[in-house]
Amino acid sequence: MQQLVCEIAKKAIEKKVMIATAESCTGGWIAQEITAVAGSSEWFDRGFVTYSNQSKQEMLGVSEQTLETFGAVSENVVIEMAEGVLLHSSAQLSVVTSGIAGPGGGSEEKPVGTVWFAWAVHEKPTRTAVFQFNGDRESVRKQAVRVALEGILHNLTI
Template sequence: MSISDDVLEEAAVALGDLLRERGLMITTAESCTGGWVAKALTDRAGSSDYVHSGLVTYSNEAKRVLLEVTDKSLTEHGAVSEPVVREMVAGALAATGAQVAVSISGVAGPGGGSDEKPVGTVWFAWGRSPADTESVVEHFSGDRDAIRRQAVLFALQGVRGFLQEQG
């Protein structure tokens, strides 16, 4: 599935409008997307109304130091896992003071996959607090760019859906 820049822009604008309408600031904690969610959100003039910050925590060390992801979660589950993305949300909220956080960690390829976590496996989490954080895993196909584009779109749409459900 090929996702165009226009589709990403549309999703980012929709989330940005909702964040602005609700008076919320978002922070991103990204690994395999390398800051692409933050980029999509900040491509729009005036995005400082709703984008607090973006953290690219690609290495495990960055996840530990910047987001306080535990050694236990990284060792027992690996960086591409539900416990890690949930801790990334909690850490991003605590580190920044933003009201909403989204985290992403996955295997974008072309290498790095395993039988348990093949290329295209991406974990997401979003929330306003550790208690209300939601997490989900998706399995995307395509090359590295296609997987990353799908992950960015899924994150933007996922956060928007989460906020709409909260009312």
């Protein structure tokens, strides 16, 4: 993933874009991949690890009603998370994840491996995606990190 992060770095520096993350199921892994590259402080502002619903509310401004109505693993919540990152950071681009990495916690409606993503950019509509990953907990999380990073690069190239 280092090559992918280096591509992100090049584009972010070119466009003078700061990036921030908010992670639930990936637990800071996206931020870790970014900060593993020397010089990332030039284009990476911060990472929020908002694992609990309370932290999503306190740190990102996600509404309690949205969490109760749709659940943490939902499009509505990741949109509020991504937009909250922009409000609570110096970033112009954010990426967030919320999912069920397993081995437990899944349901018929939201099985293990379900991960919602959102990418927010100032003054543009927030983009979302949902993926159903296969594999164990580490595999689901690793796949989610890759999708999140690929989405950052995509947002930097459009």
